Amino acid sequence: MFNRLQEKFSKIFNDIRGHGKISEENISKSIREIRIALLESDVNYKVVSSFINRVKDNALGAKVFDSITPGQQFIKIVLDQLIDFLSSDQKDFNFNKSGTTFLVLAGLQGSGKTTTSAKIASFLKREFNKKPLLVAADLERPAAIEQLRTLSKSNNIDFYSDQSSKAIEVVANSMRYAKTNKNDLVIIDTAGRLHTNNLLMDELKSIITLTSANEIFYVADGMTGQDAVNSSKLFSDMVNLTGVILTKMDGDSGGGVALSVKEVTGCPIKFITTGEGINKFEKFNPDSIARRILGLSDILGLVEKAQKNFDQKNAQELEKKIISNQFNFNDFSNQLKQFSKLGSLAEISSFIPGLKKIKNFDFNENQFKWLEAIIGSMTNKEKENPSIINGSRRARIAKGSGRTINEVNRLIKQFNQLKSLMKKTKKMKLGRFPFKLN
Ligand SMILES: Nc1nc2c(ncn2[C@@H]2O[C@H](COP(=O)(O)OP(=O)(O)OP(=O)(O)O)[C@@H](O)[C@H]2O)c(=O)[nH]1
Ligand SMILES: [Mg+2]
Incomplete structure (x- = not known):
């Protein structure tokens, strides 16, 4: 419904989320980009000015760049302002209380x-x-x-x-x-x-x-x-x-x-x-419409969920493993299970940076099931030491899981790509794995 705006906001937000630290300059740049995105999407120019001023006042006033999660904070400000912008006191249908x-x-x-x-x-x-x-x-x-x-x-x-x-x-x-x-x-x-x-x-x-x-x-x-x-x-x-x-x-x-x-x-x-x-x-619901316009679907709700569900201790251990290059199929399988607790996999995967870059990683419910099946057919030794999975082991795993050797090969390749991607992103905050939110 709001494809054009969503695409633009998603680019702007990804950009600002990608910065570990944010300066006043970063914020000003994002605000400029939001202005252009709105104008290009046919939003009335007076409306653009008024909206941008509100975001600016709030973002700079709140000194977003000093906060621990500046990117996320900024996005929240844009969302709140948008909700406010779309909201009205007269939101319910006005029925005649004393007659027709x-x-x-x-x-x-x-x-x-x-x-x-x-x-x-x-x-x-x-x-x-x-x-x-x-x-x-x-x-x-x-x-x-x-x-x-x-x-x-x-x-x-x-x-x-x-x-x-x-x-x-x-x-x-x-x-x-x-x-x-x-x-x-x-x-x-x-x-x-x-x-x-x-x-x-x-x-x-x-x-x-x-x-x-x-x-x-x-x-x-x-x-x-x-x-x-x-x-x-x-x-x-x-x-x-x-x-x-x-x-x-x-x-x-x-x-x-x-x-x-x-x-x-x-x-x-x-x-x-x-x-x-x-x-x-x-019914026009400002909250849901604002989220849809910004292409956030429910990322904030998702963050809350993720924080509730992701076990801090696990996350710390996981990070250690990633850094020391010991991330294995057991960890991979655990991560998949964590994802599945959060809701729609397709939606979640769209928030995981880099995942889209992995070739053929079409992260849907079905793929999740067969990934699990393939991993389930590995021996403990194989899960812990993926590097030992040679040709004959692959053939056995394929047979055991009812998938083709090609699929097994693809999973192993994707696993290796994911592993190196995670190593590169080891800056990520503990407890938030694998969401890079700021
Ligand atoms: N795609 C789409 N078409 C719609 C929607 N609402 C209405 N239409 C179509 O728009 C056309 C006009 O709808 P009407 O309800 O007849 O419009 P109207 O305002 O009553 O038209 P007049 O009585 O001629 O002034 C019809 O073909 C509808 O099916 C919508 O939300 N989406
Ligand atoms: Mg009519």
Whole structure:
């Protein structure tokens, strides 16, 4: 979803993580690179300045470079600022506490209003036990009513439309219908419109007034980049929006929009949609979005986990072994077991520096199983002294583990590469093996 930004941040962060010590100059360089990354990813330039200033104040103010883990500390500051940047006080859906809740969806043509209205109905029905009514108030596009009827039907949601010639009349009638039909939530799908269309903008305003709408969401197409931000701003100047929904975030240009919208419009992003299916819809969660934008997935959570799980004493012994070149297959196998306690191997391996450089080291769950099988077929002597594993031993190990000789050869080669890589990285902090975090 945020591929472009993720790639850039991952490069910047790897760079700063790679320094044992960090100077004010390193920090300034990273901050400069973040600025460029954001601008290149289509984040509004004013938003970039404001974000960069916050990071700068915090990073330099906190004297990150004096801390024990400066790289990590810096990343944490960027993450915290980003979360703060994306967060809002009005994060929950605003239900009418004393009666029917009205939600109006507005936006440009084709931005995703109709599909989103069904998604949101389905979400609120599931999560809050609501009885939503979808109202077809788009009388501009001939097929619009049928589109919403079909969506309602296939998702088991109540639907209202009638023959009135004006959208406002449909809405008024739907309010009466909701009462008799006992719908506690009415979602109004409106026609696409430009903010310059006075007639349609007046219509929208009168729908909002008539229903005393509790939520007015602007539906912005995330694929249109800064245009989505600009149009959100134009709408928010004319109508009292309570939130923005970003659609089509499965595309690649959504990152810049997600970062810009709140700062530019003052409206929080409430939901995002990530595909055509009814469930391709999620609540906008600043914490998780920030982590995804920064490509951190959950590295901080992972660090905590790693620190809890990695036995200090083991780690010290291990480091000794690495330095004296005694790292063997038993240690390797132990390390694999440690990894597996932490979660998805594929995810973890992406945080292990150098691992990607080892040819064919596709570190997935299956490979983990057969690595274990191969190591399990070695004798104790072989595990402790990998150098004695000659051709005939390899053939026996292959047979015993049900793998091919080629696979055994590959494992031994990878093991040797890993061993020399670890020796090179012996600077690493104890207790954190094999994560090079700073
Ligand atoms: N890839 C992707 N496509 C989406 C998403 N949301 C909506 N679409 C598609 O975008 C197109 C337009 O969606 P609609 O819901 O009809 O948009 P609308 O704003 O109601 O359009 P008008 O009523 O014509 O103004 C449809 O083909 C949807 O399937 C999304 O999150 N991802
Ligand atoms: Mg529509």
